[in-house]
Amino acid sequence: MTHAAELPAWAAWCVALLLLLGAGITLIGSLGMLRLDGFYQRAHAPTLGTTLGTAFICGASMLCFSLLASRPLLHEVLILGFVTITTPVTLMLLVRAALFRDTAEGHIDDIVRRAKQTPGDEELR
Amino acid sequence: MTSWTDHLIILPILLPLFIGAAMLLIDERHQQIKAFANLGSIVLMGIIALLLMRAADTPTVTGAAPIAVYRLGDWPAPFAIVLVADRLSALMLALTSLLAFAATVFATAGWQRLGAHFHSLVQFLLMGLNGAFLTGDLFNLFVFFELLLAASYGLVLHGSGPARVRAGLQYIAVNLTASVLFLIGVSLIYAVTGTLNIADLAIRIPQVAAQDRALLEAGAAVLGVAFLVKAGMWPLCFWLPTTYAAAAAPVAAIFAIMSKVGIYILLRLSLLFFGADSGASAMFGANWLIAAGIATILFGLIGALASQEISRLAGYAVLVSSGTVLAVAAAAGQPAVTAAALFYLVNSTLAIAAFFMLIELLERGRDPGADMLAVTREAYGEDMPDDPDAEEVGLVIPASMAILGWCFVGCAAVIAGLPPVSGFIAKFAMLTALLGDDAAAGISPLSWTLLALLMLSGLTMLIAMTRAGIRTLWSPTERADPRVRLAEIVPIALLLLGCVAMTVQPQPALSYMQGAANSLHAPSAYTDSVLAPTPSRIKTGGGS
Amino acid sequence: MTRLLPFPLISLCLLAMWLWLSQSLSLGPILLGSLFALMGGWLLRLLQSDADRVRNPSAIIQLAGLVLIDVIRSNIAVGSIILGGQRNNITSGFVDIPLDLRSRQGLAVLACIITSTPGTLWVNFTRETGVLQLHVLDLVDESEWVERIKGRYERRLLEIFE
Amino acid sequence: MELIVSLAIAVLTGSGVWLLLRPRTFQVIIGLALLSYAVNLFIFSTGRLKIGAAAILEKGQIGAPQAFADPVPQALVLTAIVISFATTALFLVVLLASRGLTGNDHVDGRDPE
Amino acid sequence: MSSVVLTWSVVIAQMMLAVAMACAAYRMLVGPRAQDRVLGLDTLYVNAMLMMLTVGIRTGSDVYFEAALVIALLGFVGTVALAKFLMRGEVIE
Amino acid sequence: MPQNVYLLAVILLPFAGSLIAALLPANARNAEAWLAAAVALGCLGLLVFLYPGAGAAPVRYQLDWLPQAGLSFTLRVDGFAWAFACLITAIGALVVLYARYYMSPSDPVPRFFSFLQGFMGAMLGIVLSGNLIQLVFFWELTSLFSFLLIGYWHHNAAAREGARVALTVTGTGGLCLFAGVILLGHIVGSYDLDAVLAAGAEVRGHALYVPTLILILLGALTKSAQFPFHFWLPRAMTAPTPVSAYLHSATMVKAGVFLLVRLWPVLGGTNEWLWIVGTAGLATFIVGAYLAVFQNDLKGLLAYSTISHLGLITLLIGLDRPLALVAAIFHVFNHATFKASLFMAAGIIDHETGTRDLRRLSGLRKFMPKTAALAIVAAASMAGVPLLNGFLSKEMFFAETIETHDGSLLDDALPYIVTLASMLTVAYSLRFIREVFFGPPPTDLPRTPHEPPRWMRFPVELLVLTCLVVGIVPSLTIGPFLQLAVHSVLGSATPYYSLAIWHGFNWPLLMSVIALVGGVVLYLLLRKPLQHGLRSSLFAGRFKTQRLFDLVLVTVSWRWARSIERVFGTRRLQPQLLLLVSVALVAAALPALLHGLSLAPVALDGIDPALALVWAVGIACALGGTALAKFHRLAALILIGGSGLTTCLTFVWFSAPDLALTQIGVEIVTTVLLLLGLRWLPKQLEAGVVTANMSVLKRVQRLRDLAVATAAGAGVGLLAYAVMTRAAPDSLSRFFLQHAYSDGGGTNVVNVILVDFRGFDTLGEITVLAVVALTVFALLRRFRPAADSIDIPEQQRLQDEHDDAAADRSKGDTIADYLEVPAMIMQLLFPFIFIAAMYLLLRGHDQPGGGFVAGIAMAAALILQYMAGGARWIEARLRIHPLRWIGIGLLLALFTGAAALPLARPFLTSAFAYADIPWIGKVPLASAALFDLGVFSLVVGATALMLLALAHQSIRGHRRPAPGRASTPETN
Numbered sequence A: 001m002t003h004a005a006e007l008p009a010w011a012a013w014c015v016a017l018l019l020l021l022g023a024g025i026t027l028i029g030s031l032g033m034l035r036l037d038g039f040y041q042r043a044h045a046p047t048l049g050t051t052l053g054t055a056f057i058c059g060a061s062m063l064c065f066s067l068l069a070s071r072p073l074l075h076e077v078l079i080l081g082f083v084t085i086t087t088p089v090t091l092m093l094l095v096r097a098a099l100f101r102d103t104a105e106g107h108i109d110d111i112v113r114r115a116k117q118t119p120g121d122e123e124l125r
Numbered sequence B: 001m002t003s004w005t006d007h008l009i010i011l012p013i014l015l016p017l018f019i020g021a022a023m024l025l026i027d028e029r030h031q032q033i034k035a036f037a038n039l040g041s042i043v044l045m046g047i048i049a050l051l052l053m054r055a056a057d058t059p060t061v062t063g064a065a066p067i068a069v070y071r072l073g074d075w076p077a078p079f080a081i082v083l084v085a086d087r088l089s090a091l092m093l094a095l096t097s098l099l100a101f102a103a104t105v106f107a108t109a110g111w112q113r114l115g116a117h118f119h120s121l122v123q124f125l126l127m128g129l130n131g132a133f134l135t136g137d138l139f140n141l142f143v144f145f146e147l148l149l150a151a152s153y154g155l156v157l158h159g160s161g162p163a164r165v166r167a168g169l170q171y172i173a174v175n176l177t178a179s180v181l182f183l184i185g186v187s188l189i190y191a192v193t194g195t196l197n198i199a200d201l202a203i204r205i206p207q208v209a210a211q212d213r214a215l216l217e218a219g220a221a222v223l224g225v226a227f228l229v230k231a232g233m234w235p236l237c238f239w240l241p242t243t244y245a246a247a248a249a250p251v252a253a254i255f256a257i258m259s260k261v262g263i264y265i266l267l268r269l270s271l272l273f274f275g276a277d278s279g280a281s282a283m284f285g286a287n288w289l290i291a292a293g294i295a296t297i298l299f300g301l302i303g304a305l306a307s308q309e310i311s312r313l314a315g316y317a318v319l320v321s322s323g324t325v326l327a328v329a330a331a332a333g334q335p336a337v338t339a340a341a342l343f344y345l346v347n348s349t350l351a352i353a354a355f356f357m358l359i360e361l362l363e364r365g366r367d368p369g370a371d372m373l374a375v376t377r378e379a380y381g382e383d384m385p386d387d388p389d390a391e392e393v394g395l396v397i398p399a400s401m402a403i404l405g406w407c408f409v410g411c412a413a414v415i416a417g418l419p420p421v422s423g424f425i426a427k428f429a430m431l432t433a434l435l436g437d438d439a440a441a442g443i444s445p446l447s448w449t450l451l452a453l454l455m456l457s458g459l460t461m462l463i464a465m466t467r468a469g470i471r472t473l474w475s476p477t478e479r480a481d482p483r484v485r486l487a488e489i490v491p492i493a494l495l496l497l498g499c500v501a502m503t504v505q506p507q508p509a510l511s512y513m514q515g516a517a518n519s520l521h522a523p524s525a526y527t528d529s530v531l532a533p534t535p536s537r538i539k540t541g542g543g544s
Numbered sequence C: 001m002t003r004l005l006p007f008p009l010i011s012l013c014l015l016a017m018w019l020w021l022s023q024s025l026s027l028g029p030i031l032l033g034s035l036f037a038l039m040g041g042w043l044l045r046l047l048q049s050d051a052d053r054v055r056n057p058s059a060i061i062q063l064a065g066l067v068l069i070d071v072i073r074s075n076i077a078v079g080s081i082i083l084g085g086q087r088n089n090i091t092s093g094f095v096d097i098p099l100d101l102r103s104r105q106g107l108a109v110l111a112c113i114i115t116s117t118p119g120t121l122w123v124n125f126t127r128e129t130g131v132l133q134l135h136v137l138d139l140v141d142e143s144e145w146v147e148r149i150k151g152r153y154e155r156r157l158l159e160i161f162e
Numbered sequence D: 001m002e003l004i005v006s007l008a009i010a011v012l013t014g015s016g017v018w019l020l021l022r023p024r025t026f027q028v029i030i031g032l033a034l035l036s037y038a039v040n041l042f043i044f045s046t047g048r049l050k051i052g053a054a055a056i057l058e059k060g061q062i063g064a065p066q067a068f069a070d071p072v073p074q075a076l077v078l079t080a081i082v083i084s085f086a087t088t089a090l091f092l093v094v095l096l097a098s099r100g101l102t103g104n105d106h107v108d109g110r111d112p113e
Numbered sequence E: 001m002s003s004v005v006l007t008w009s010v011v012i013a014q015m016m017l018a019v020a021m022a023c024a025a026y027r028m029l030v031g032p033r034a035q036d037r038v039l040g041l042d043t044l045y046v047n048a049m050l051m052m053l054t055v056g057i058r059t060g061s062d063v064y065f066e067a068a069l070v071i072a073l074l075g076f077v078g079t080v081a082l083a084k085f086l087m088r089g090e091v092i093e
Numbered sequence F: 001m002p003q004n005v006y007l008l009a010v011i012l013l014p015f016a017g018s019l020i021a022a023l024l025p026a027n028a029r030n031a032e033a034w035l036a037a038a039v040a041l042g043c044l045g046l047l048v049f050l051y052p053g054a055g056a057a058p059v060r061y062q063l064d065w066l067p068q069a070g071l072s073f074t075l076r077v078d079g080f081a082w083a084f085a086c087l088i089t090a091i092g093a094l095v096v097l098y099a100r101y102y103m104s105p106s107d108p109v110p111r112f113f114s115f116l117q118g119f120m121g122a123m124l125g126i127v128l129s130g131n132l133i134q135l136v137f138f139w140e141l142t143s144l145f146s147f148l149l150i151g152y153w154h155h156n157a158a159a160r161e162g163a164r165v166a167l168t169v170t171g172t173g174g175l176c177l178f179a180g181v182i183l184l185g186h187i188v189g190s191y192d193l194d195a196v197l198a199a200g201a202e203v204r205g206h207a208l209y210v211p212t213l214i215l216i217l218l219g220a221l222t223k224s225a226q227f228p229f230h231f232w233l234p235r236a237m238t239a240p241t242p243v244s245a246y247l248h249s250a251t252m253v254k255a256g257v258f259l260l261v262r263l264w265p266v267l268g269g270t271n272e273w274l275w276i277v278g279t280a281g282l283a284t285f286i287v288g289a290y291l292a293v294f295q296n297d298l299k300g301l302l303a304y305s306t307i308s309h310l311g312l313i314t315l316l317i318g319l320d321r322p323l324a325l326v327a328a329i330f331h332v333f334n335h336a337t338f339k340a341s342l343f344m345a346a347g348i349i350d351h352e353t354g355t356r357d358l359r360r361l362s363g364l365r366k367f368m369p370k371t372a373a374l375a376i377v378a379a380a381s382m383a384g385v386p387l388l389n390g391f392l393s394k395e396m397f398f399a400e401t402i403e404t405h406d407g408s409l410l411d412d413a414l415p416y417i418v419t420l421a422s423m424l425t426v427a428y429s430l431r432f433i434r435e436v437f438f439g440p441p442p443t444d445l446p447r448t449p450h451e452p453p454r455w456m457r458f459p460v461e462l463l464v465l466t467c468l469v470v471g472i473v474p475s476l477t478i479g480p481f482l483q484l485a486v487h488s489v490l491g492s493a494t495p496y497y498s499l500a501i502w503h504g505f506n507w508p509l510l511m512s513v514i515a516l517v518g519g520v521v522l523y524l525l526l527r528k529p530l531q532h533g534l535r536s537s538l539f540a541g542r543f544k545t546q547r548l549f550d551l552v553l554v555t556v557s558w559r560w561a562r563s564i565e566r567v568f569g570t571r572r573l574q575p576q577l578l579l580l581v582s583v584a585l586v587a588a589a590l591p592a593l594l595h596g597l598s599l600a601p602v603a604l605d606g607i608d609p610a611l612a613l614v615w616a617v618g619i620a621c622a623l624g625g626t627a628l629a630k631f632h633r634l635a636a637l638i639l640i641g642g643s644g645l646t647t648c649l650t651f652v653w654f655s656a657p658d659l660a661l662t663q664i665g666v667e668i669v670t671t672v673l674l675l676l677g678l679r680w681l682p683k684q685l686e687a688g689v690v691t692a693n694m695s696v697l698k699r700v701q702r703l704r705d706l707a708v709a710t711a712a713g714a715g716v717g718l719l720a721y722a723v724m725t726r727a728a729p730d731s732l733s734r735f736f737l738q739h740a741y742s743d744g745g746g747t748n749v750v751n752v753i754l755v756d757f758r759g760f761d762t763l764g765e766i767t768v769l770a771v772v773a774l775t776v777f778a779l780l781r782r783f784r785p786a787a788d789s790i791d792i793p794e795q796q797r798l799q800d801e802h803d804d805a806a807a808d809r810s811k812g813d814t815i816a817d818y819l820e821v822p823a824m825i826m827q828l829l830f831p832f833i834f835i836a837a838m839y840l841l842l843r844g845h846d847q848p849g850g851g852f853v854a855g856i857a858m859a860a861a862l863i864l865q866y867m868a869g870g871a872r873w874i875e876a877r878l879r880i881h882p883l884r885w886i887g888i889g890l891l892l893a894l895f896t897g898a899a900a901l902p903l904a905r906p907f908l909t910s911a912f913a914y915a916d917i918p919w920i921g922k923v924p925l926a927s928a929a930l931f932d933l934g935v936f937s938l939v940v941g942a943t944a945l946m947l948l949a950l951a952h953q954s955i956r957g958h959r960r961p962a963p964g965r966a967s968t969p970e971t972n
């Protein structure tokens, strides 16, 4: 990383911080994929990565390249924007599809009931 | 680039691309226009091929073998892609256009309407074939191989139906796997030599360091396996009879050249890369090629005998033809033998192509059950009761059947290597070349083996073809007279006339092939021509 | 105007995107970008007939700020649920919210907001009843969610789009 | 690094070949997809692995081979990707047609007895 | 010092993202239902995209931006298709 | 005209006649006969002009054919050839006359006469060839015409079989002859007959003499129906009788004998010759005569008799003495006359009575006295009765058998053996005459017999007259011609011989008397039993050679072939792929083992843990996808998407942004594509039967596959490791890196390679894409889904039912609600993706991007719209003409490349310049960008075509196939 030395110290620290924050939040979100129970709960988890996770890492990237190129290089904003617009589409379609599948197979009453009473049971396959 | 004739080399690739693409803009309903465009393009290609043949056969002032080189993009070789036209590649181009012409004329009688975009697919197939024959770059060869394969996938499936789709699936799966091997082989060779230009490779391969030789040879071997699949070598050939038998007749006829592409490349590359003077890896794989060729001949013969359907028999004839060319050409390592093998290649390809179209006409209007019955009766050696009081009066044979019958005899004779057509001459030329001129020198066991094999293949094909011919032409089952159109019989006759011409005048053909074989066996002419410094846009030349 | 530039706002966004990607504000990219932006508008017109109308631009900024805060807050909340020990004690479930919003654009923005906010998921919207079905990760009080969606977001969206 | 990439190539090839030898058409197409990843990586690897050396020059720069990843294998991989995409599509359609015409999804168009 | 921090933070961030990818992959492998796997794939795409951005920072080169942009813009197409397949049994009606 | 032109005319005339005959109408019996007779007589007339004087050099006619390989078209006529040619044409003329009356008016004779003349030409070709290869050429032609003539009545199974067997045996013999002649030519250094004849000593002394001899003899003996190859001849009797008379007695079978005599100066005179030829001749002589006695079919009797007489001639040749050779040549001509006449007589009998069965025929003397007289004389000649020509040559034969040859036991026994065999000859000749013409009048014949037409009998009369004249005044008639023939073979070695009828009382005469008397006695003894169905026990039943031949042929060429094909071949895909992978493995492993593959030590410290973890994910996905591909297709599809993504990440990691871009684009489109296909695959496979009840064989097969897959993986991995850990050679990339900007005008070297340095690859590659799209389109146009996939998917049915059931909902509401908001967003994204695609397209030459990935992005955008709105909805608003996009894209790329041609530059020569446009500044204009635009257009078109053609299957009304017709045969 020869270019790291070209960055001013404060910027390096900032970039490092943003990076770690973004990656950390994304990791937490993804951990949710492991730790949360049932599809509907897990479906909330990746949003962490697509919002703040992406935002911080894009921020780190923009800061880094803007300083390296000594002019604003901000196209990562587009990534953030597109992720923000597209992730909901996926999730909406997916959650609704899951809901339909569960209804069709008669699990939904179960799930709604369990969700309200005793969450955490292993969901039926 | 001084004159327009310099661009002649690339036209066999650009012309079909242009016609094929332009036809996409024409509605499917205008079949006749497309057919004419297709035929016109093929005729033009044929003329170009003949011009290239003539150019390649006209010695230059210095007396050197004239090998035309086309540097694409005006970049110096070996960095960008080059096309190379010598006698052999020009010959293959001519053969291709002849087959394509016959098959396309045949298809105009009805096959063209069986599925969409037949004519475009034919043009793209020709582009791939011509490209594979002309290119002087290993990876570009891959691209053209893929192109011709892709078009062949389309053509195999032309007309759809269970048999074709089933065969097509097998064909595609095998060839996709072979393509994977092709890529692995090419990239290994690049990894060791750092080049893709065939001529450059021929120069660099002898210089490869000892510790890299294992990688180089592994790459070459894997690449060779890929070509062996395309050439239809045992035990990698089982897809071939099935596919060819299932394909529509004109398609199978064009396909007669496809296995020869593999052979062509194997011959060219093995002589360029691993010729006698190529250092530590000289003659690499030659014995394997011979063994594969022999095994293929044997398997093809067995399959021909075992074939119930006549179209499978034709497929096995393709195997025998490929195996013979490869075994004979690889075994001797002498230009004379290679020349004879090329002669054989040309006429067996013509006959097999004609045979595939003929089969369709013969089978038309026949009850497929009759075959089974005839074969089973024969198989179990039942005595066929002769009706003693049947009046001995021959059946009047309609003219169309008579013509088909004679065409059958012609095809059978060429394929079995019997008189009166050129197969006999081809076998004769191969055998005399194999035995050599020196009566005092003994005959090597390999030559004996090949001699025996050639005889055996004649015998076996004779038995198989007689059986098939009797079954289709003489079987007493009721059959409707095949309604044969002129457009169907003319292409068959055309191809067979080619064979007849080679029977009557074999000398010009053989001496051309002798020239082709001579330059094939002299790699330095090839490398010198390709890598010759020429004025180009890069004044400084290469970086290496 | 409508034929040439059916979606002025979208086309502006497209131009901005082009310039943003090109990292340049010189004349060439602007001309080329404008061309593409126009073409983009025509493409969109093939698919959507109703043009975009925005009534109250200042509400947009207001809404954006609100969403930003909510997103950050929810990130923390959901993160702590995932990491924390109480993730087995949360109650998640579906909430039905009757909406007054009917504008397609408005609904789309609302969907993005809800789904982008960790902890809530847009499940389904039934047009004839106007009921929005949500899934909420940490569902304590249903009515609180109804209030939150309707009060915080729908009101402002109605201002913007209807 | 080389170890990981070769391990990856090995596993992708192995899985691809295993699936290629399976009887169901869908398995074969998945196998071909895995094989194409493997081959793409393999071709790519023949240019050796370099980090942070994308073959993109500065304007006017005359590149030195040591400073950049080998662009040739990359160009080859690009061609290979396109071709394998095309053939995968074709194979898919053929397997669908085979399934439609023969009524089953065995690679031979008929289940072995 | 600062460059060391930056170097290490990139390494750590990449590690964290890799672990995040592993979590997503776990869902893809284990399921239990198809929607879980699709969700896993979607997450994997986003994580991979972030990973690409970190590679860019690490090498000081913005040539990887396009790849990340394409994932951001089109990565969801596959998942949408999968979701629709689950809902309707076919992707395009 | 010079003689050699006559010579050429002799060969060409019959073939010309054959061609004309084939073109005449089916009922032109007279015209055909006139034509054929004119040809035969014309040839005979020409031959008169070619009469070679004694001792004169042969007349030659030579044309270059394939001089490079020593092959020329050489015609050569010496005395022996001349005599044979006369025989062929003379008997040919008689047979034509006979056939005119023999063939039924309703028979399609053009074919018959055409083949007959073709045969005559081929036969003349054999005897007049001056080049041995050319001789083989005509030799095989006679086999071919014989085949066609035997099979003339091919509606008859026996005729087909007879033809097939004849062709198989003689054709095989011909191949052996071919090989033998090539060896002979190899020894002598020329195929010219004169050169070969002059090199006898050299040939006999050569190491290859024995194989050459054996091969040539195989050709000659099969053609002449010598034991044990004799069996084809009786079967050939299914041919029309003129054919039997001509080919199978007078001429073609003599070709073998001709060749033996012809090559005797070269090959003869050795022990091998004596033993092989002599033994074959003797055995044939005896076996033929013996079997002839037991025949009940008139033609069968004559056929075996022919075999026997050919054996006699062969034995004479095998005796290897000049005098024996004289006798052999003499008997060739005698046999031709009496046997041809006998066949014709048999044909007349068959023709007039409707049967050829000796047991049914009787007392025909009364009905056809003239024919009877003729047949009796001919048969007497065959039996060797004095005053007939058969007697003369037989006397010479007996005289030769008495001579000592090699002094072996067999040699000593020879006179006794041949006398005994001659008794058989007499017996069957007698039987022929007695059974047919004498005895009580016949009963229950199919037709009432009477004399044949005048001109049908004429050829017989002429031939019998010849028998008589030659038999009475031999030296005045046949003498000079025989001398001519013998001299041209033996030259100075020609012995003295006398053609007198009476040589005094000597041993041969005694043998003749014994043979005649013994024959009569033998016939009287056998008469009754034969009449009551006595059959030969020797060579009968299963041990009959023809039976044996059939058995061998069927077993070897059919049963074994099929088994071998099954063992060494397969029609199944899996074994083929297994073989392919295994062969490749072995091919790659052998060099590595031979040279030793040196590997760098494994270094663990350079491993980046993040990448390792990424690949742990990739590998897990690959393995998971592999495991689930059978029963959980969707899961497998998702999982390999994971592997693809890691691959893409690897490209990013190791500095290949373009690859990552392209890979990701393809990844996405492929996923959609496979999903579109998944709709048409069977829903759920039987997930229960996994491994529990798997057979042992299956388990072994799986283990084997696992081993091969592991080996393949390990092998490729090792190769990759070996490659990556060694220094790179100086490669092409140096040039590309140096010249990409300065001469290619782009900073993205990979892209410059793609569209400029190696733009030709790209042109080919996009054509592949176009071709595949066309194929997909064509195939899907005829797509027919399986019965269980036709119904709308289960999910849609349920949702529709739900909508229908609810009071306030109508069908389709569920999907409308489902997509309401997402569709809005997806539509909104369309122009944004378009902008991104344009961006990728335009900056490809300098930065990552390019036409391909832009096209893929655009296609993905289109697909997104299809998913959002449904195919019908979209197509009501937006007509995409993918074929046009494809065509235009290809043409654009082509024309961009071809633009260099008018400038006298090679195809694809790129040009770039910086245009200085007012207000805007310098704009780089590279022709490569235009090329890339073509790529873009094509990729959009092709990808869209493939995806949409597949998607359209859902909205096409697929009709369920009729019950019971699961797979209807295609309609051509």
Ligand code: NA
Pocket (backbone or CB within 6 Å): B146, B175, B176, B179, B180, D083, D084, D087
């Ligand atoms: Na491929």
Ligand code: NA
Pocket (backbone or CB within 6 Å): A044, A047, C114, C115, C116, C117, C118, C119, C120, C121
């Ligand atoms: Na959310």
